[in-house]
Amino acid sequence: MFEFAWPWVFLLAPLPWLLRRLLPPAPSGEAALRVSFLAELEGLAGQRARSQLPGWRRQLRFVVLWLLLLLAAARPQWVGEPLPAPTSGRDLLLAVDVSGSMDYADMRWEGEEVSRLTLVKRLLGDFVEGRQGDRVGLILFGSQAYLQAPLTFDRRTVRTWLDEAVVGIAGKNTAIGDAIGLALKRLRLRPAQSRVLVLVTDGANTGGELEPMTAARLAAEEGVRIYTIGIGADPRQAPFSSLTFGAGLDLDEPTLRAIAERTGGEYFRARDRDELRAIGATLDRLEPVEQAPTQARPAVPLYPWPLAAALLLSLILTVHGAWPRLLLELPQRRFRRRP
Numbered sequence: 001m002f003e004f005a006w007p008w009v010f011l012l013a014p015l016p017w018l019l020r021r022l023l024p025p026a027p028s029g030e031a032a033l034r035v036s037f038l039a040e041l042e043g044l045a046g047q048r049a050r051s052q053l054p055g056w057r058r059q060l061r062f063v064v065l066w067l068l069l070l071l072a073a074a075r076p077q078w079v080g081e082p083l084p085a086p087t088s089g090r091d092l093l094l095a096v097d098v099s100g101s102m103d104y105a106d107m108r109w110e111g112e113e114v115s116r117l118t119l120v121k122r123l124l125g126d127f128v129e130g131r132q133g134d135r136v137g138l139i140l141f142g143s144q145a146y147l148q149a150p151l152t153f154d155r156r157t158v159r160t161w162l163d164e165a166v167v168g169i170a171g172k173n174t175a176i177g178d179a180i181g182l183a184l185k186r187l188r189l190r191p192a193q194s195r196v197l198v199l200v201t202d203g204a205n206t207g208g209e210l211e212p213m214t215a216a217r218l219a220a221e222e223g224v225r226i227y228t229i230g231i232g233a234d235p236r237q238a239p240f241s242s243l244t245f246g247a248g249l250d251l252d253e254p255t256l257r258a259i260a261e262r263t264g265g266e267y268f269r270a271r272d273r274d275e276l277r278a279i280g281a282t283l284d285r286l287e288p289v290e291q292a293p294t295q296a297r298p299a300v301p302l303y304p305w306p307l308a309a310a311l312l313l314s315l316i317l318t319v320h321g322a323w324p325r326l327l328l329e330l331p332q333r334r335f336r337r338r339p
Helices: 008-012 016-024 037-044 055-073 116-129 156-161 177-185 213-222 253-263 274-286 302-339
Strands: 002-004 076-079 081-085 091-097 106-111 112-114 137-142 145-153 193-201 225-231 267-272 295-296 299-301
Touching: 008 055, 008 145, 055 302, 091 116, 091 145, 091 156, 106 116, 106 274, 116 225, 116 274, 137 156, 137 177, 145 156, 145 177, 145 225, 177 193, 177 213, 177 253, 213 253, 225 253, 225 274, 253 267, 267 274, 299 302
Parallel strands: 091 137, 091 193, 193 225, 225 267
Antiparallel strands: 002 076, 076 299, 081 295, 106 112, 137 145
């Protein structure tokens, strides 16, 4: 079926006529020649003299050009029959802690000591890109929680924004309850059996306005399953320094475990790369949920045809207008070149 994507563009059709009526005429820059015996000449010829061609003949080519441009701007297209496009998967939000403690370098990756956030980026990045058929979003939280990426099928962009996260961007405290509350706002409109939140943190709730267990109760009422991941090496395994001493003791495992149990999820402890990778494999085993099918109508754009015609007509008018002037200038140039 043929249709225009933006048919309202045709309302601009009378715009040149309105401009011609409202704006004063531009000076031609040429002197006018008055003939005192014009009436006698008209009597001898038997017709009235006119200084220019009729208006419609002069303006027709420009009218056609303007209509071709409007036709292209209205985006004509050939739209096919609607086809069902079923989707399956989960609506999965990642809530990643970016508080100050995530900068502790007590994790190891390929023989090197790395920070907790760096390890989360490398392993959860692969986890995100492997969620084919899922809508994935990203929440970063510290003293406040904010949505970095809404639920989307563009998993590569979500991974890019996860890789660009820096420690302290949302404050140095840890607002676990606010992160859960923000996730509820984004997931409550999605199908009830597909709402999943994966919360990654290395500490206890030390900021925000919403208590974690209150947020967990609201999540359970909304049917959101929360999988909590506590990250950080054991204090006896972490490299000793004044910055990391006692960092592993800050993790509030009882609260994280209670949040997961209240919402029907699970709690995981990630002390190293292998454990975090195993957690991703466990989350991959979640059963996909069939969601409401959508309809897609294939559309073939047709605007290049009128746009190409307008370009061709413009070139013809340009050459036609410049050709007589070139013919007049050519003998003058030859005359000037003679010795």
